[in-house]
Amino acid sequence: MGMNNIWVFAQVANGAPTSGSLELLTKARSMGATVSVWVAGDGAAVAGALGEFGASKVFAVSYGANLAGVAVASAMKASIDAGQAPDLVMFPQSYEGRDVMARLSVKVGRTVLTNNVEIVADGESVTVTTPIFGGNTLVATTFTGGTPYLAAFRPKSFVPESVAGSAAEVVVVNVPDLGVTGAAQVIAVHVEETTGPKLDEANIVVSGGRGLGESAKYEMIESLAKLLKAAPGASRAIVDAGWVPYSYQVGQTGKVVKPSVYIACGISGATQHMVGMKGSKNIIAINKDKEAPIFGIADLGIVGDLHKVLPKLIEALQSR
Amino acid sequence: MNVIVCVKQIPDPANLGALDPSSNTLKREGKLILDESDSYGVEMALQLVATAGGGEVSLVSMAPNSETSGLRTALAMGAAKAVLVSDPALLGSDALTTAKILAAAVTRLGGADLIIAATESSDGYTGTVPEQMAEVLGLPSVTFAKKVSVEGGVLKVDRQTEDGYDEVTCPLPALISVTAGVVEPRYPSFKGIMAAKSKPVDEVTAADLGVTPVGWAGAGQKVSSVTQAEARAAGEVIEDDGEAFAKIVTFLEGLKVI
Numbered sequence: 001m002g003m004n005n006i007w008v009f010a011q012v013a014n015g016a017p018t019s020g021s022l023e024l025l026t027k028a029r030s031m032g033a034t035v036s037v038w039v040a041g042d043g044a045a046v047a048g049a050l051g052e053f054g055a056s057k058v059f060a061v062s063y064g065a066n067l068a069g070v071a072v073a074s075a076m077k078a079s080i081d082a083g084q085a086p087d088l089v090m091f092p093q094s095y096e097g098r099d100v101m102a103r104l105s106v107k108v109g110r111t112v113l114t115n116n117v118e119i120v121a122d123g124e125s126v127t128v129t130t131p132i133f134g135g136n137t138l139v140a141t142t143f144t145g146g147t148p149y150l151a152a153f154r155p156k157s158f159v160p161e162s163v164a165g166s167a168a169e170v171v172v173v174n175v176p177d178l179g180v181t182g183a184a185q186v187i188a189v190h191v192e193e194t195t196g197p198k199l200d201e202a203n204i205v206v207s208g209g210r211g212l213g214e215s216a217k218y219e220m221i222e223s224l225a226k227l228l229k230a231a232p233g234a235s236r237a238i239v240d241a242g243w244v245p246y247s248y249q250v251g252q253t254g255k256v257v258k259p260s261v262y263i264a265c266g267i268s269g270a271t272q273h274m275v276g277m278k279g280s281k282n283i284i285a286i287n288k289d290k291e292a293p294i295f296g297i298a299d300l301g302i303v304g305d306l307h308k309v310l311p312k313l314i315e316a317l318q319s320r
Numbered sequence: 321m322n323v324i325v326c327v328k329q330i331p332d333p334a335n336l337g338a339l340d341p342s343s344n345t346l347k348r349e350g351k352l353i354l355d356e357s358d359s360y361g362v363e364m365a366l367q368l369v370a371t372a373g374g375g376e377v378s379l380v381s382m383a384p385n386s387e388t389s390g391l392r393t394a395l396a397m398g399a400a401k402a403v404l405v406s407d408p409a410l411l412g413s414d415a416l417t418t419a420k421i422l423a424a425a426v427t428r429l430g431g432a433d434l435i436i437a438a439t440e441s442s443d444g445y446t447g448t449v450p451e452q453m454a455e456v457l458g459l460p461s462v463t464f465a466k467k468v469s470v471e472g473g474v475l476k477v478d479r480q481t482e483d484g485y486d487e488v489t490c491p492l493p494a495l496i497s498v499t500a501g502v503v504e505p506r507y508p509s510f511k512g513i514m515a516a517k518s519k520p521v522d523e524v525t526a527a528d529l530g531v532t533p534v535g536w537a538g539a540g541q542k543v544s545s546v547t548q549a550e551a552r553a554a555g556e557v558i559e560d561d562g563e564a565f566a567k568i569v570t571f572l573e574g575l576k577v578i
Contacts, residue, residue, distance in 0.1 A: 011482065013482035013483055014483055067461075067462065069461075070455075070461070073455075094482060095481060098447050098463070102419075102450075103455045105415070105448065107455065110416070111539065112416070112448050112452075115447070132337070132339075136551070137339070137546060137549060138546070138548070138549050139344070139543060140545040140546070140547075141542065141543050142541065142544045144539070144541055145414075152448075179458075181455070181459065182460065184461065184462050184490035185489055186487070186488050187487050189481075189483075189484075190484040190486070191483045191484045203577065228572075239501060241501070246499065253440065253445075253499075261575060261577055263568075278552060284568060295554060295557050297554065299555035300556055300558075300567065301554070301557035302560050302564045302568065303559045304560025309564055309565050312565035313568055316565055316569050320578070
């Protein structure tokens with residue numbers, strides 16, 4: 001039978017499908033199957049973009065004030081019970097993607113495989129690949145528990161390719177009765193304004209870590225980023241410390257970035273961080289500890305005090 | 321208010337991890353420590369119980385051996401007791417089985433007003449177990465909580481989203497997953513460490529909880545290969561002599577990005 005029917009859950013952010021979602025759509029199409037896309041919320045707003053990347057049908061779950069995870073999973077389960085079971089459901093490794101797949105996993109009695117960067121279907125056998133130990137080791141895992149297989153993928157795993165398709169047909173799906181599991185309700189939505197290029201789309205990323213010493217010194221990262229038209233980023237350490245918002249975080253639990261140039265300032269290179277940036281084409285690292293793991297992957301490593309190096313670098317770039 | 325926190329005991333992340341070549345699972349031998357991600361949940365639970373003015377914090381954990389050193393850290397912080405599901409048969413358990421086991425351990429404790437987990441562990445980082453547990457237990461859930469309070473029996477959460485955050489309310493009982501940094505975890509006091517030694521840890525097997533099959537037998541997955549990724553070669557590393565900034569400028573010019 002092979003992969004005849006694939007579902008892709010598309011994450012929507014700032015009114016558009018994320019590039020990670022378009023990657024999955026592209027990959028699903030290449031597997032030669034019928035591909036349907038599920039979204040939480042307004043399908044009409046994203047039908048154009050999803051159609052451009054090859055989706056012919058979008059199931060848009062009208063979830064009201066519910067959290068998307070439980071609502072979309074319940075709608076998917078109802079569709080499966082109605083005889084439309086997919087062979088494979090692909091999710092981006094996003095907040096909503098993880099929630100939908102987790103709830104669906106229990107509803108259909110199938111496990112999940114997450115953090116994948118590759119998928120290969122060979123007849124009915126589906127194998128996904130996950131990097132572990134900061135990407136040093138690749139583990140290939142084959143689903144054995146029967147379909148539908150549930151797999152989540154890290155951003156930047158595949159290259160999104162437009163097929164210049166026309167807008168997808170939107171099928172609005174109502175949420176079945178969630179009972180007590182639907183008791184969580186969203187009462188207000190806050191969008192954090194960001195200026196400059198987006199972290200996961202920027203050509204250059206300048207990130208700061210604990211080596212900055214104090215919160216106020218993050219200004220140096222922002223100044224340098226502005227001069228280079230780069231996006232400012234951060235290690236988990238300074239996000240946890242509250243110096244910058246979570247949306248700045250690069251790493252396993254933050255954003256995965258693959259810019260042309262990544263400049264790591266005062267970041268030692270914990271596995272958690274390296275996973276999120278080692279795919280960058282060029283890496284520059286500034287750190288005072290010459291044993292820091294970041295130097296093991298840097299194309300240009302500066303062993304020194306960033307409080308001396310960065311002001312001079314900023315001044316040199318300003319004077320150009 | 322009673323709170324149950326899911327905690328994982330993991331190999332010290334300061335050491336490079338390794339796979340057991342016979343089972344292709346993460347090596348979890350020797351001393352295991354409390355996953356730092358879980359210390360936020362433990363702290364959150366202790367604060368909520370203190371604010372409520374009554375109740376206690378309990379722990380649930382799962383390990384293939386009888387390891388308790390990580391649990392003792394959480395008990396030393398102030399948790400009252402723990403259920404440790406310790407069973408060699410658990411080796412190779414997939415995420416769904418893990419969720420069923422932890423949910424059964426929660427039920428063994430008689431449930432709670434609130435169940436807290438980290439968003440993902442620092443060693444396996446599957447990142448779905450809390451939400452799977454909520455579904456197994458038939459509870460509402462709020463994931464990726466970055467600010468949590470309970471007012472009049474209702475949970476109020478700021479939930480991290482792709483765009484910013486949502487304010488979410490939810491009646492109890494419920495399950496939440498909390499992001500790192502949501503609170504500042506306390507260090508166990510000497511008194512706490514001493515008290516933790518005598519706090520009850522109820523050690524049970526998967527069969528005691530009535531969850532079968534588990535481990536490889538119950539897994540919907542099998543590892544088909546393990547390979548080494550192509551290593552990224554290190555480039556030039558120089559000591560700053562006061563002029564290293566110029567090297568960076570030259571490097572960026574070479575890439576034609578400035």
